[in-house]
Every structure is written in C-alpha cells, then in structure tokens.
Amino acid sequence: MSRSAGGTGGTDDAEGAQDPRGRHVAGxxxxxxxxxxxxxxxxxxxxxGSLGGAARELGITQPAASSRVRSMERQLGVALVDRSPRGSRLTDAGALVTDWARRIVEAAEAFDAGAQALRDRRDSRLTVAASMTIAEYLLPGWLVALRSQLPDTAVSLLAGNSTAVAERLLAGEADLGFVEGVSVPAGLDSAVIAHDRLIVVAAPGHPWARRRRPLRAAELAATPLILREKGSGTRQVLDAALGGLARPLIELSSTTAVKAAAVGGAGPSVLSELAVGEELSTRRLVSVPVADVALARDLRAVWPTGHRPTGPARQLLSLTRA
Structure with missing residues (x-):
C-alpha cells in the first residue's frame, strides 16, 4: 500500500490494496x-486457435494483440495462452477465464442492446416548446429540414409564450424550447440561435402612418397598444426597452390575432419584423420609425440546466444554427 506525502493516510494503487499475503482486498x-x-x-x-487470426478478426495488429494478452496475464497473475509455431492454445487457467469472459461479454451485449433500445425510443419522438413568433415563423422551416434527416422521428410542437415554454421544459414536458424574452428563464441553459427586431406598425389609415417625424420612446410608452399577453417574449422586450407600458388597448394571446387587430385599424402595435413582412409588403400595415430606443432582441434555444440536448433535440438545435 502506498502512503500519502504526509504519511498520515494511504491510497490504493492502480491494482487495489493488498493484505500481508498479497491478496486483493479492495479497489x-x-x-x-x-x-x-x-x-x-x-x-x-x-x-x-490463433492469436494472429483473432487480431485480424478484431481489426488490430498481431503485436497489439500479443501486448493485450500479456497485459491481461499480468493483471490476472496467471498465464492464459501458450504460443507456438503451430498456433495459440489456451492454458487450463485460460480456458477457465474464457468461460467467465464469455458470460461477461454476453452480459455486455445484453446491456448494449438495452441501451440501444432506450436510444431508439428517445429518437422516435421529439417534443418542442416554442414561443409564438418562433413557432409560427422559424420552426416550420427547421422542422422540415429535420424531417429530411430523421424521417422516423415524430415531432410534437407546444406553442405558447416564453413563460409557458420554461414551465414545460422544467416539468419535463418538452425536450427543447425556444424563447424570445429579455433574459433566460431560471433553471434553463441557453444558446442564441437568431436575432430579431421589433417594429412599431399601424394600419395605413392610422395617424402614425402619416407622421413625418419618428416616434419618441416616451410617446410610444404612453400610448395604449395592441399587445400580446403578459409572459410573452415580445411584451417583455418592449416593456424593458421602454421602462414600462401604458395599459394595453387590446391584449391578445397570439401574434396572428395581434396582426389581425392592427390590420383592421384597431390601433398600433409592436411586433417582430419576422411576423409582418407580408403585411408590410402589401401595405396592409405601415412601419412607424422610433427615434430613441433600440428594440433588438436575441432568440434563444433553451433546455434544463445541466441537461444538454441529445438525439433529435440536438439535431434540431444544430439546424437552427445552419
């Protein structure tokens, strides 16, 4: 038994501790x-019946095979193989060790088969939780790409606001999440996968659509807007950027509903640039410049802290960065 440098305690060597008669007792x-x-x-x-044949079957060189056998013999303390010009023959001890080895290898094969079954079950399905903007405007393309790579994986999408995404991940109801809020929800790790910008929009008939000067942040903050519900990433970013918001003109639970209300002339809104491209190009909505506030935000993939995505979730995460 080797002693520590201070001489007050012992540490086992690589072969484990031995009693006074040289027998292993721990390790x-x-x-x-x-x-x-x-x-x-x-x-x-x-x-x-041949060390060379065994080496070829396992895809290693004969010297490597010989070295491995010698190392095993030293480790066990017995001779296992007799080598001669006519081939290799197991010793009596080697035959006994081989019987034990066969049971170990069979158990390892069963272990491997079970682990593969678990991986197959994991890879057969993927549940994704995503905030509304990402779910509506980015995820469809990513999921089409994932389908081409993993055609046998069934994907379920749970769409909601950023708070709901965090709750589902922490409850174990989703394998991977996507959020668009100001910060990473507690209990989650994240990676930035895209950038987005919020823009102020209004119907062409609204007074803001005809103004010549950009809005000031204070005026935007003081104006009742058509907004997403509390907990949505869009609203979190807007609230943080303006330092507070007026009471909403209308509060709706989806980006599509907010757009429809704005297009219908109910009032101005602030939406992701990703969400209003078509409405801006067809002039159903007009972008209203804002002078003194930045409304950029990061879009993030999120997962429970310490549990890096694996299987299909990892594949989807890689696609978001492509």
Missing amino acids: SLAHRVPDLGALELLLAVARL
Missing part, C-alpha cells in the same frame, strides 16, 4: 477485471 473492479476488448480477444483466440 475498483475496473482496475482488477480486464476490459471488454481484452476479453473479446481472448474469446477469439479460443475460437480460432
């Missing part, structure tokens, strides 16, 4: 039992 199995590669090599030698 990790990983240090005392040959690895699966070595056991598979021993089984191949037993089956083929």
Whole structure:
C-alpha cells in the first residue's frame, strides 16, 4: 500500500490494496477485471486457435494483440495462452477465464442492446416548446429540414409564450424550447440561435402612418397598444426597452390575432419584423420609425440546466444554427 506525502493516510494503487499475503482486498473492479476488448480477444483466440487470426478478426495488429494478452496475464497473475509455431492454445487457467469472459461479454451485449433500445425510443419522438413568433415563423422551416434527416422521428410542437415554454421544459414536458424574452428563464441553459427586431406598425389609415417625424420612446410608452399577453417574449422586450407600458388597448394571446387587430385599424402595435413582412409588403400595415430606443432582441434555444440536448433535440438545435 502506498502512503500519502504526509504519511498520515494511504491510497490504493492502480491494482487495489493488498493484505500481508498479497491478496486483493479492495479497489475498483475496473482496475482488477480486464476490459471488454481484452476479453473479446481472448474469446477469439479460443475460437480460432490463433492469436494472429483473432487480431485480424478484431481489426488490430498481431503485436497489439500479443501486448493485450500479456497485459491481461499480468493483471490476472496467471498465464492464459501458450504460443507456438503451430498456433495459440489456451492454458487450463485460460480456458477457465474464457468461460467467465464469455458470460461477461454476453452480459455486455445484453446491456448494449438495452441501451440501444432506450436510444431508439428517445429518437422516435421529439417534443418542442416554442414561443409564438418562433413557432409560427422559424420552426416550420427547421422542422422540415429535420424531417429530411430523421424521417422516423415524430415531432410534437407546444406553442405558447416564453413563460409557458420554461414551465414545460422544467416539468419535463418538452425536450427543447425556444424563447424570445429579455433574459433566460431560471433553471434553463441557453444558446442564441437568431436575432430579431421589433417594429412599431399601424394600419395605413392610422395617424402614425402619416407622421413625418419618428416616434419618441416616451410617446410610444404612453400610448395604449395592441399587445400580446403578459409572459410573452415580445411584451417583455418592449416593456424593458421602454421602462414600462401604458395599459394595453387590446391584449391578445397570439401574434396572428395581434396582426389581425392592427390590420383592421384597431390601433398600433409592436411586433417582430419576422411576423409582418407580408403585411408590410402589401401595405396592409405601415412601419412607424422610433427615434430613441433600440428594440433588438436575441432568440434563444433553451433546455434544463445541466441537461444538454441529445438525439433529435440536438439535431434540431444544430439546424437552427445552419
């Protein structure tokens, strides 16, 4: 047993502690039992009667195979293989170890099959939670690309505001989320996957559509607007940028509904540039410049802290950055 530098305690060496008669009494199995590669090599030698043949079957060189056998023999403290010009033969101890090795390898194969089944089950479905702007204007393209790569994966989309996305992720109801708020919700890790800009819009008949000077931030903050509900990323960003908002003119739960109300002349609104491209190009809505406030925001992928996306969720995350 080796001693620590201070001489007050002991640490086991790589082969584990030994009693006075040299027997192992403690230590990790990983240090005392040959690895699966070595056991598979021993089984191949037993089956083929040739170390060289076993090496070829496992895709390694004969010197590497010989080195692995010698290392295994040192680790176990017994001779396992007799080598001669006529081939390789197991010793009596080697035959016994081979029987044990076969059971270990069979158990490892069952373990691997079970793990693969878990991966297959994980990869068979993906649940995504996304805030409304991302769900409506970005996710469809990403999901089409994902479908071409993983055609057998069933995808479910849960659309809601950024607060609802965080709640679903933390409750284990979604594998990956997308939000558009000011900050990352507590309990989640994130990665910025895109950038967006909010713009003030109004119907062509609204007085703001004909003004010659840009809006001031104070005037925008004091004006009742058609807004998304509390908890939406768009509203969070706008509220933070203006330092507060007037009581909403109308409060709606989807971007589509907010656009429809603005197009109908109910009043001005602030929406993602992603969401109003068609309405601006057809002049159903007019963009109203704002002079002294920046309404840019980051769009983020989010997941529970410490649980980096895997499987289809990881694939989708990579597509958002393509």
